[in-house]
Amino acid sequence: MEVRDLKTYYYTEAGVVRAVDGVSFSLERGRALGLVGESGCGKTTVALSLLRLVPPPGRIVGGSILLDGMDIMRMDEESLRRIRWKRIALVFQGAMNALNPVIKVGDQIVEAITLHERGVERRDAWRRAEELLEMVGIERSRASSYPFEFSGGMRQRAVLAMALALNPDLLILDEPATALDVVVQAQIINLLRELRERLNLTMLLITHDLSLVTEVCHDVAVMYAGKLVEYGDTRTIYKGSKHPYTQGLIQCFPRVDEPRRRLYSIPGQPPDLISPPPGCRFHPRCPYAWDICRAEEPLYIEVEPAHRAACHLNTRGRMVSG
Numbered sequence: 001m002e003v004r005d006l007k008t009y010y011y012t013e014a015g016v017v018r019a020v021d022g023v024s025f026s027l028e029r030g031r032a033l034g035l036v037g038e039s040g041c042g043k044t045t046v047a048l049s050l051l052r053l054v055p056p057p058g059r060i061v062g063g064s065i066l067l068d069g070m071d072i073m074r075m076d077e078e079s080l081r082r083i084r085w086k087r088i089a090l091v092f093q094g095a096m097n098a099l100n101p102v103i104k105v106g107d108q109i110v111e112a113i114t115l116h117e118r119g120v121e122r123r124d125a126w127r128r129a130e131e132l133l134e135m136v137g138i139e140r141s142r143a144s145s146y147p148f149e150f151s152g153g154m155r156q157r158a159v160l161a162m163a164l165a166l167n168p169d170l171l172i173l174d175e176p177a178t179a180l181d182v183v184v185q186a187q188i189i190n191l192l193r194e195l196r197e198r199l200n201l202t203m204l205l206i207t208h209d210l211s212l213v214t215e216v217c218h219d220v221a222v223m224y225a226g227k228l229v230e231y232g233d234t235r236t237i238y239k240g241s242k243h244p245y246t247q248g249l250i251q252c253f254p255r256v257d258e259p260r261r262r263l264y265s266i267p268g269q270p271p272d273l274i275s276p277p278p279g280c281r282f283h284p285r286c287p288y289a290w291d292i293c294r295a296e297e298p299l300y301i302e303v304e305p306a307h308r309a310a311c312h313l314n315t316r317g318r319m320v321s322g
Contacts, residue, residue: 113166
């Protein structure tokens with residue numbers, strides 16, 4: 001997938017919210033990309049835009065989304081229907097809200113299969129649903145259970161099984177470990193890593209949890225206030241980030257191999273995307289900000305091979321290193 005200069009705005013009575021404002025990235029087959037950032041930075045809007053599912057008053061106003069060379073932005077509804085679920089599947093944030101509480105879990109997976117695969121008999125679809133549940137660590141017999149009979153972790157696994165029902169080329173996961181305790185989170189992380197390796201899945205993982213990204217993803221894209229501010233492979237980003245925001249996110253998480261310390265927090269609040277600050281959008285919260293940061297938007301450039309960042313400190317002789 002190739003995403004170029006994607007712009008998705010929400011037209012509200014208070015003004016135009018520039019939720020995604022010129023985002024570009026690529027996703028190679030068989031690799032996993034982690035899209036990280038604070039709440040409200042535009043991560044979920046990116047995911048919805050890739051499938052053209054942005055709800056009103058949102059609207060994609062610019063850019064291109066290419067899937068194997070096909071421009072999703074130019075597709076009609078019937079073509080989009082063939083893409084959704086079969087080529088690109090989305091696991092929404094909040095597993096309980098994604099499942100119908102009065103329909104058995106197996107029936108919900110069967111519905112997804114029969115709606116998108118013509119000629120599949122219900123008996124075969126039910127067998128496939130049982131296999132999918134077993135694949136994600138749920139007993140086959142639980143296909144006859146209702147969502148309220150599942151724990152939070154089991155519901156998350158069930159939604160993941162539903163997303164995998166048609167063997168999609170790209171799996172998008174929006175905060176798959178949110179609201180789960182640390183033990184269940186670890187189980188979900190291990191499951192995602194196992195599925196990625198076993199099925200050679202291409203994944204876009206949306207999260208604010210950097211520890212989840214290190215366990216699952218090959219590459220990281222860091223988003224702030226509707227824009228990408230850094231992109232690179234996971235090891236490079238964690239060992240040598242070149243943007244102060246990325247460094248702040250990394251410092252916010254404790255490390256078990258370090259002495260106890262007070263956790264770092266990024267000062268201030270995310271900006272209002274109706275009227276974002278001029279220049280670099282991060283400058284009001286940045287400890288390294290100088291005059292040019294307040295006046296000019298930094299270029300999103302390659303600072304090292306396959307490593308991009310948008311920070312004046314990398315282009316004005318004051319290299320930032322984390």
